Amino acid sequence: MSGFEPEKRFRSLTSREENAKSNVVIAYVFMLLGIFTGVFWFIGAIWAMVKVDEARGTFFEDHYANIIGTFWWGIFWSVIGVILTLFFIGYILLFCVWAWSIFRMVKGIARATSNQSYREMFNPF
DSSP states (O other), X not given: OOSOSOOTTOOOOOHHHHHHHHHHHHHHHHHHHHHHHSHHHHHHHHHHHHHGGGGTTSTTHHHHHXXXXXXXXXXXXXXXXXXXXXXXXXXXXXXXXXXXXXXXHXXXXXXXXXXXXXXXXXXXX
């Protein structure tokens, strides 16, 4: 092994995988825009929920689970944070939800554009 052999995980994608990758990147971009505008957060999540069936069986499937999970957990903790804004802790919670969401979306885009699953354990290739 000279160290110049290409890695096995970098292989060409099928058209179904390319489609799943394109849709997941679109959903991630909408979700990132939604961090600042609000409405795109819902559009990105709905896009992922509609397109998840097209990604079944690909290694992009867990990206959709990441987007949908981030959406629902983000909504849940944001509602709790808004309620707790009567106390100062709500603002801290809302900031943490905002930072956590950005981290998950940026990590997802980086891994999806590198043709990797969101969680390395999930990737069978």
